[in-house]
Amino acid sequence: xxxxxxxxxxxxxxxxxxxxxxxxxxxxxxxxxxxxxxxxxxxxxxxxxxxxxxxxxxxxxxxxxxxxxxxxxxxxxxxxxxx
Numbered sequence: 001x002x003x004x005x006x007x008x009x010x011x012x013x014x015x016x017x018x019x020x021x022x023x024x025x026x027x028x029x030x031x032x033x034x035x036x037x038x039x040x041x042x043x044x045x046x047x048x049x050x051x052x053x054x055x056x057x058x059x060x061x062x063x064x065x066x067x068x069x070x071x072x073x074x075x076x077x078x079x080x081x082x083x
Contacts, residue, residue: 002079006038006062008055018049018058026077030067036083038062 007073021038031042040046047062065071 002076006083008058010055015051015053018053019055021058021062022083024082026081028074028076029066029071030074036042057079059064079081 002051003025007022007024008019009021010019018040021040023032023038025035026036031039033039040049040058040061043061043065045058
């Protein structure tokens with residue numbers, strides 16, 4: 001089991017627009033950009049975002065994406081690696 005650190009930032013446009021998310025811990029996943037930013041478009045969250053969505057919805061989307069077989073097969077950076 002790995003512990004992942006994720007920063008969530010909401011600006012004045014939230015909840016009309018989704019929050020920005022960035023992993024502090026290095027993660028090798030198709031929806032994580034090279035600087036650790038979570039690509040919500042790649043997860044399909046940004047396009048389907050509604051004002052009624054919550055941070056919990058985004059976190060669930062990230063969690064379920066990390067559990068997908070294509071993501072689980074990716075070799076992960078060593079424990080304790082940060083962006």
